[in-house]
Amino acid sequence: MKSSDEKQLDALNEWIAAASQRGAIAILAHRNGDMDTIGSALALASSCEQAMACGVHLSRLAKRMVKELDAPFLMMDSDAPRWPRKLGGIIVVDSASAEQTGVEIPGDIPLCIIDHHSTNDWDPGADGLAINWPVSATTQIIHSYLHRFRPTALSEKVRTLLLAGLVTDTGRFRHADDFSFETAAALLRGSELDYRTFIESLEESSLTRSDKGAVAKALSRSQGIDAGGWWLLKSTASTQESVVCRVLMSAGADVAIVVRRRDGMTRLTSRASRQATVEGVHLGSILENLADVHGGEGGGHDGAAGWSCNLDVITVESAFIHALTGISRS
Numbered sequence: 061m062k063s064s065d066e067k068q069l070d071a072l073n074e075w076i077a078a079a080s081q082r083g084a085i086a087i088l089a090h091r092n093g094d095m096d097t098i099g100s101a102l103a104l105a106s107s108c109e110q111a112m113a114c115g116v117h118l119s120r121l122a123k124r125m126v127k128e129l130d131a132p133f134l135m136m137d138s139d140a141p142r143w144p145r146k147l148g149g150i151i152v153v154d155s156a157s158a159e160q161t162g163v164e165i166p167g168d169i170p171l172c173i174i175d176h177h178s179t180n181d182w183d184p185g186a187d188g189l190a191i192n193w194p195v196s197a198t199t200q201i202i203h204s205y206l207h208r209f210r211p212t213a214l215s216e217k218v219r220t221l222l223l224a225g226l227v228t229d230t231g232r233f234r235h236a237d238d239f240s241f242e243t244a245a246a247l248l249r250g251s252e253l254d255y256r257t258f259i260e261s262l263e264e265s266s267l268t269r270s271d272k273g274a275v276a277k278a279l280s281r282s283q284g285i286d287a288g289g290w291w292l293l294k295s296t297a298s299t300q301e302s303v304v305c306r307v308l309m310s311a312g313a314d315v316a317i318v319v320r321r322r323d324g325m326t327r328l329t330s331r332a333s334r335q336a337t338v339e340g341v342h343l344g345s346i347l348e349n350l351a352d353v354h355g356g357e358g359g360g361h362d363g364a365a366g367w368s369c370n371l372d373v374i375t376v377e378s379a380f381i382h383a384l385t386g387i388s389r390s
C-alpha cells in the first residue's frame with residue numbers, strides 16, 4: 061500500500077472517531093444498491109457501534125444477501141428520508157455523485173465519500189473527507205480500512221459481503237488486477253468461507269422465467285453497427301440490461317449498449333472490451349459528457365458505465381453512437 065493511501069485510511073479513522081463523538085453515522089449506499097455499495101456499507105457499519113447502513117432500494121442479489129446474512133440495513137424513502145437522530149456524519153460509499161444516492165443529503169452534516177469511480181463529482185466540503193482509489197471495488201477500500209484499524213470486525217459475514225462486492229464489481233474477476241486478487245486472498249485467508257460454495261450461492265440469483273423471456277427478446281432485437289471502427293452491438297431491454305450486455309460482449313462486441321425506457325426515464329447501460337478501453341474508449345467519460353450536454357446522470361468506469369435521462373430511446377442511442385464514432389482507435 062502506498063503511504064498516501066495509508067494516510068487516507070488514518071484520516072478516515074480519525075473522521076469516523078470524530079463523527080461518532082458527535083452522534084450517529086449514516087453509511088449511505090447508492091440507489092438500487094449492488095453488492096459493492098451494500099457490502100461496503102454493511103461491512104463498515106459493522107465496525108462502528110454508532111453507524112447504520114442505509115439506502116434507497118436494493119438490487120435483487122443485495123436484497124437476498126442482506127436477508128440470508130440477517131444484516132441490519134435501513135431502507136430509506138427517497139421522498140422523505142428518515143435520518144438517524146443526532147447525526148454526526150454521513151459516509152457515502154461507491155457512489156459517483158450525490159444524485160446516485162437517490163436522497164437529498166442534508167447540507168449541514170459532515171460528509172465522507174468513499175468511492176472508486178473514475179468519474180466522480182463530489183465536493184465533500186470543509187469538514188469532509190473524500191477517498192477515491194482506482195481499485196476494482198469499493199469493498200477493497202473498506203477491507204483495507206478494516207484490516208488496518210478494525211481487524212476484529214472481519215467476521216465471516218463481513219468477509220462474505222466484501223468478497224461479494226469484489227466478485228460482482230470485477231465481473232467474476234474479469235476486470236481484476238493484482239490488488240483485486242490480493243484483497244480476495246486476504247479475505248479468504250483465515251476464514252471458513254468456501255469459495256466454490258460462495259460463488260454458487262451468488263449465482264443462485266438466477267433469472268426468473270419472465271427475466272429469461274425478456275433477455276431472449278432483447279437478444280432477438282440486437283443489432284451490430286460499425287461505429288467509427290468499433291464493433292457496436294446494441295439492443296433495448298425491459299429488464300436485466302447487464303445480462304444482455306454480457307451476452308453481447310461474448311458475441312464479439314468492442315462495445316455493447318442496452319437501452320431501457322421506464323417511468324418516463326431512459327437508461328443506457330454500456331460495456332466495453334478491455335482492448336477497446338486500451339485503445340481509447342472510456343465509457344464513463346463518454347456518458348458523463350453526454351449527461352452534461354443532454355441532461356440526466358451519466359458516468360462510471362472505462363469499461364462499464366450508465367446514463368439515465370428523460371430523452372427518448374432513439375435520441376439516447378444516436379447520441380451514444382455519435383460520441384463513440386468520434387473516438388479514433390489509438
Ligand SMILES: [Mn+2]
Pocket residue numbers: 096097154176196197198229
Ligand atoms: Mn462499485
